[in-house]
Amino acid sequence: MQIWLVSPLTSILLWSILLAVFVVVEMATVNLVTVWFAVGSLAALISSAFTRSLLVQVVVFLVVTAVALAVSKPFMDKARHMRPAAPVGLERNLGRQATVVQPVRPELPGRVQLDGVDWTAVCETGLAEGDLCIVTGISGTTLRVEPMRQPAHSTEV
Structure with missing residues (x-):
């Protein structure tokens, strides 16, 4: 050995x-x-x-x-x-709430504010200034948004 x-x-x-x-x-x-x-x-x-x-x-x-x-x-x-990987970059904005600062029309982009930053936004339905919306997609620097669904109001007895 x-x-x-x-x-x-x-x-x-x-x-x-x-x-x-x-x-x-x-x-x-x-x-x-x-x-x-x-x-x-x-x-x-x-x-x-x-x-x-x-x-x-x-x-x-x-x-x-x-x-x-x-x-x-x-x-x-x-x-x-x-746990899944945390979204990075612009993906982290998906599903977040934004506020309309310039009306968004189906044929004309408007502006929304998210975390104090103004974004160009498009929506298939119209949104008025002050409306709340949800970010559903991102294309370049334009957010796709949808109107935020309001909870059903309950009637008090």
Whole structure:
């Protein structure tokens, strides 16, 4: 079994290089592709301080990698599917309420205000100044809006 014995410097170099490669690949992909291998490499690097046996170091690498993968993967999958990605850019305005500041006619765009910003708006029905509307779409810098449905008024007895 002499073949599996290596010098401490060789072990440190081997596991340090592998650790660096796995970390660089993980940073480049950011998809949790090699993070488990990096953890295994770190464990093998630490084990190289206690044994010269490359076989033991490889077993430590494989076991720690497998355990890290088995323990963390279910949590990562659950976190990834827990909530949908937040809308970004103009998409975050969809479904939001705006106020008409210049009448909107079916054949003529008007203006609405959303978060203090004036937007050009189009609507299939007419909207008067001061009406509330809901943003249903975005085309360039023009919002598609619909009249806000008013809740049915209940009659008090």
